Each structure stands twice: as C-alpha cells, then as structure tokens.
Amino acid sequence: MKRVVITGLGAITPIGNDVKLYWENLLRGVSGANMITRFDTDKFKTKFACELKGYSDVDYFERKEARKLDRFNQYGLIAATEAIGDAALDFSKLNTERIGVIFSSGIGGFETFEKEVINHVEGEFVSRFNPFFITKIISNALSGMISIRHGLRGVNYCPVTACASSTQSIIHAFNYIKWGKADIIITGGSEAPITASSIGGFNAMRAMSVNNENYKMASRPFDTHRDGFVVGEGAGSLIVESLDSALKRNVNIYAEIVGTGESSDAYHITGTHPEGEGAFLAMKNAIQEANVSTDQIDYINAHATSTEIGDLSEINAIKKLFASNLNKIQVSATKSMTGHLLGGTGAIEAIATCLSIMNDSIPPTINTKEIDVNIPKELNLSLGEKTVKTINYGISNSFGFGGHCAALLLKKYIE
Template sequence: MKRVVITGMGAITPIGKDLKSYWGNLLAGQSGAGPITRFDSSAFKTRFACEIKDYDPLDYFDRKEARKLDRFSQYGMIATAEAIADASLDFEQLNRDRVGVIMASGIGGFETFQQEVVGYTQQEFQPRFNPFFITKIIANGLSGMISIKYGLRGINYCPVTACASSTQSIIQAFNYIRLGKADVILAGGSEAPITEASIGGFTAMKAMSTRNDDPATASRPFDVHRDGFVVGEGAGALVVESLESAQNRGARIYAEIVGGGENSDAYHITATHPEGLGAYLAMKSALEEAGIEAAQIDYLNAHATSTGPGDLSEIQAIQGLFGDHIQRLQVNASKSMTGHLLGGTGAIEAIATSMSVQEGQIPPTINTREVDPVIDTSLNLSLNTSTQKDITYALSNSFGFGGHCAALILKKFV
C-alpha cells in the first residue's frame, strides 16, 4: 500500500474566504453567524445563518462563467483553485490520466433549483427554463467542471451522503491512491444552502436554532441549552497525493492520511443512533485501518452540530471507544464558529484538523457556557480559547442524514 499525504488546501467559509483567514479566525474563536441578508427572512422562525461575507462572484469569475455556475459550484471552484496553488501543482508535469477529482455535495444547486422553479410558476406565457438549469443543479457538476477546467482524466465522481459527503470524498481519495489507482486527487466538498427552501425545510424539521436575538452564540455544541444547528455555506478542497508523487515534486506536506472509517447507524433517516453506534463503528474502523489504538489519538474534531440528541450520541460513542483515555483527549467543535456547511463541512474540518496537526494548535469550542451534565466532566472540550498541544494522531468525524458515518485519521508527517 502507498502512503498518502495532504499537500495543498483551499477554503472559502463564513469566517474567512481563504485558507489563511479561515485558520486565523478559527484560532481566534470568531463566530460567522448573523442575520440572513440573502433574502427576506422576517417570516421565518430562524432568521440567521453563517453566510460568506462580502461575496461577489465577479471577484473570481468573468460574468459569462459566473452565470453558468450555481453558487455551490462557484465556492467549490474557488477552494479548489486555492488548493492547487497552495500545493504548487503543475499539471503539465503530471500524468493527467492519474489525477482525479472527488468533490462532494449534500444537495447541489439548491439556489438555482429554487430560482428556476419559482420563476417557472410566475410565467404566464411560454414558460422557460435556463439552458444551464440542469448542469447547475446536479451535485456532480462541480466535480465534472473541475476535471474539465484542468484536463484531469483520472477518477471523477461526487459522493452524496448528506453531511458526511466531503469526509467520504477524502477517504475515497485516500483509498484510490494507496491502492495505486491514482497519483493525485482533488478532494473535498461544497454547499450553498442558504435559501428560503432550505431554511424553511430545516426549520420545519425543528433541526435549527431559533436564537434570533443572539445569532453569534446560537451554535453551542455540548451546551445543555443548545437548541439546534446553524446552517452555513462554503467549500473546502484538499490535494491528496501519494507520498512518492509529493516527494518527487518536492512538495510541502501538511499531514499524512492513515485511516478512514465508513459505517451506518442503520437507525433513522434523520436521528442519530441514541448510543452513537454508527459513529463508534466508524471511528473504530478508522483506528483499525490506521493500525493504532484509541489511546494514541491526541485530538478529535467532533461533528457536534449543536443539536440535542446528535451531540450526545457522538459523545457516548467517544466515551465508549476511548474509555479512560478521554482524560488526555482534546476535543473541539468548529461548527460553533462556522455553522454547519452540510456536504461541505467535512472538508473544512479536515483542513482545520490538518492545520492543527501541523502547527500544534487546536481551535476553541465557543459559546458553550454550561456543559450538558450527561457529558463526562473529564472530557476536555477546548472551551473558549485555543489550545497548544503536540499532536501525532488526530481524528475528524462527520455524520449525515440517512445514518452515514465517516471518521478520518490524520498523522503528523515524519
């Protein structure tokens, strides 16, 4: 089996429109939540979200290209371009037949779908749809467009597993490369779900926070008074590469990927298993693949969306798997700052985990004022301030509607 490393990263998030600002604001504990500006939300129970600030597609695309891309594809293309530059990839020097793209999305072109369907119902004569309607809404469109833009002829597809999607994209890139089926894969995910239909749908499920009087503190993972997640938007992209390819290029290496676990709760379409069975199995599978014990994990980036049963089921899985080691395990919840990017969340959290491994700094969990008493008091949840810690192994969790569970293990590269 080949060793697999991360050599480039790119991000566009509610707390930073590039890798440097995203990481800096994570460490600073900055909240990305605020009142929705994308549309009039005054009639909604939830009137806030984690939007990307001051975004203009014409800062990144010409007018003609921007019209062909849904917002989720724009975000994904932006993050991918940054990751490619960050890795100093020169595709002219690589075998493009062995360079792939696995870019995920949980929903795809939600904004375009809503605009076109609403527009259709408002037309009285000769109803029309945009000729780019289909190519803008399909979730795999982003992966295909990246492949076309850079002429990459390797593996190309889009995992769609709700909020586990982009973590699974990274795990699958890891698998293809270590089996020798590719040299380099651009992996990650993107989502742009801040629309009337999305906010209305999640609110109807009673899944979202309604803390409209104080959006900045609404995402409060592990807090006894948490009342739901805060939706976010954005994208993350990683250059996943064989160690051999990276060394041949003289590339900088952020971290090594050593394990990935993918399991199912097999319980409920939206609710997590009460005891976190799928999460437990995914983490256990990742540990077995990495060939390490739970006690060797130094840091865990939790899925922790700030929902009542969801946070507790993950904590139960962690406590069950790590046992007494939880006293030495550092856990954090970056969604307290970014909100929940759905299909894009695993990618930006894998990026944060990679940075933590490389720099020995763990971002805080913000807004958690009173830890749920069900949680073991010896578990360090990285509350309020960033933490310095030498990290050899780190684990990042992602779970999605449908019972999809994914866990990714990164190792300090030596």
C-alpha cells in the same frame, strides 16, 4: 499499499475566504453568524445563518461564466483553485490520466432550483428555463467542472451522503491512491444551502436554532441550552497525493492520512443512534486501519452540530471508544464558529484538523457556557480559547442524514 499525504488546502468559509484567514479566525474563536441578507426572512422562524462575508462572484469569475454557475459550483471551484495553487500542481508536467477529482455536495444547486421553479410558475415566460438549469443543480457537475478546467482524466465522481459527503470524498480519494489507482486526487466538498426552501425545510424539521435574539452564540455544541444547528455555506478542498509523488515533486506536506472509517447507524433517517453506534464503528475502523491504539489519539474535531441528540450520540461513542483514556483526548467543535456547511462541512473540518496537527494548536469550541450534564467532566472540550498541545494523531468526524458515518484519521507527517 501506498502512503497518502495532503499537499494542498483551499477554503472559502463564513469566517474566512481563504485558508489563511479561515485558520486565523478559527484560533481566535470568531463567530461567522449573521442575519440572513440573501432573502426576506419575515416568514421564517430562523432569521440568521453563517453566510460568506464580502463575497462577490465577479471577484473570481467573468460575468458570463458566473451566470452558468450556481453558488455551490462557484465556491467549490474557488476552493479547488486555491488548493491546486497551494500544492504547486503544474498539470503540464504531470500524467493527467493519474490525477482525479472526487468532490461532493450534499444538495447541489438548491438556490438555482428554487429560483427557476418559482420563475416557471410565477414568471412572465412560464415555459422557459435557463439553458444551464440542469448543470447548475446536479451535484456531480462540480467535480466534472474541476476536471474539465484542468484537463484531468483520472477518476471523477461525487459521493452524496448528506453531511458526511465531503469526508467520504476524502476517504475515497485516500483509497484510490492507497490502492495505486491514482497519484493525485483533488477532493473536498461545497454547499450553498442558505435559501428560503432550505431554511423553511429545516425549520419544519425543528432541526435549526431559532435563537434570533442572540444569533452570534446560537451555535453552542454541548451546551445545555443548545436548540439546533446554524446553517453555513462555503467549500473546502484538499490535494491528496501519494507520498512518492509528493517527494518527487518536492512539495510541502501538511499531514498524512493513515486511517479511515465508514459505517451506518442503521437507526433513523435523520436521528443519530442514541449510543452513537455508527460513530463508534467509524472511529474504531479508522484507528484499526491505521494500526494504532486509542491512547495515541490526541484530538477529535467533532461533528457536533449543536443539536441535543446528535451531540450526545457522538459523545457516547467517544466515551465508549476512549473509555480508558478519556481525559487525554481533546475535543473541539468548529461548527460553533462556521455553522454547519452540510455536504461541505467535512472538508473544512478536515482542513482544520490537518492544520491543528501541523501547528500543534486546537481551535476552541465557542459559545458553550453550561455543559450538558450528560457529558463526562473529564472530557476536554477546548472551551473558549485555543489549546496549545502536541498533536500527533487527529480524527475528523462527519455524520449525515440516512445514518451515514465517516471518520478520517490524520497523522503528523514525519519523513
């Protein structure tokens, strides 16, 4: 089996439009929440989200190209381009038949779909759709676009498992390389869900926070007064590569992927299992694959969306798996800053976990003031400010509607 490492990172997030700024603002505890500017929110219970700041498509694309791309396509292409540059990939010198793309989106071109249907029903040209309508909405178009842009002829597809999507993309990339079926995979996830239909739909489910008066602090994982998640947008991309390839290219290595876990709650279409059975299995499987013990895990970047059921479900899984060394585990919830990027969230959180391991610094959980009484007091939640700690192993968790559970175990790279 091949050893698998991460050699490039790219991100565009509500708290930074590149990896450097994203990481700096994570450590500073910056909230990405703002009042929604994209559409009129008068009819909606939730009036805020975590939008990108200072984003303009013409800063990245020619106008003609931008018109062919939904926001989720744009964000993913931007993140992938940064990751490719960061990994110093020169495709003219590599075997592109051994380079693939596995890149996710949970819901694809929601904004395009919404606008086109409204135009079809209410517009002057009721029978006319944009000729790029289909390629702007289908989730797999993004992985195809990355492949086409760079002439990459290896594996190319898009896992769709709601909010676990991009973590599963990374897991699948790991497996392809571990099994020797590819040398390099461009992986990650992208989402652009700040639309009227998305906000309306999540409001109808009572899943989102309605704390409009104090929106900067609305995403408060583990807090007694949390009232739902805050939606965010953006993308993350990682270059996952065999160690042999990375050493041959003599490039920087951020971390090594040593274990992965996938499972199902098999419980409810939207609600996580109260005892975290799926989350427990995913983390357990990742640790077993890595052939390490639970007391070697230093950090968990929790899925922790700031919902009552979801937060406690994950905590219960952590309690069960790490019962003998709970006080040694550091847990933090970066969604308190970025909001929830749905299908893109696993990628940006894998990046955060990777950088935490490399820099021995854990981003804080912000906004949490009164910890839920059901959370063990000995659990370290990294509240309020960054934690400086040697991190050799870190887990990134992602869970999606449908009961999809995914865990990624990263290790500090040692030559």
